[in-house]
Amino acid sequence: MQDYKDILEKAYNQGWLSGSDFSVLIHKMTISEDGYVLDTGNFENVNAEVALRLAEKIKKHPILWKMFFMVA
Secondary structure (H helix, E strand, O other): OOOHHHHHHHHHHHOOOOHHHHHHHHHHHHOOOOOOOOOOOOHHHHHHHHHHHHHHHHHHOHHHHHHHOOOO
16 A cells, blocks of 8 residues: 555645545544554445544544644
8 A cells, every 4th residue: 555655745746636545645644554443344434434533533622623734
C-alpha cells in the first residue's frame, strides 16, 4: 500500500486525487500503523467507521478542530 507521502506527492504533481487515493490518504493519516478499524469489510466500510470516529473526536474538541484542521 502507498505511503501517505507518495499520495501527497501525487496530488501535488497531478493537481488532483482519485476517491480511492483520498480514502487511502485519510486512512494513513488517521489510523496508527498497528491500529485497525474493522475486522472485516472493504475500504467503504472503513471510510464510514473513520468518519464516525472522527466526528466523535470533533464533538469532544470542536475548538481544536477549527483551529488546526479546518482548511476553508
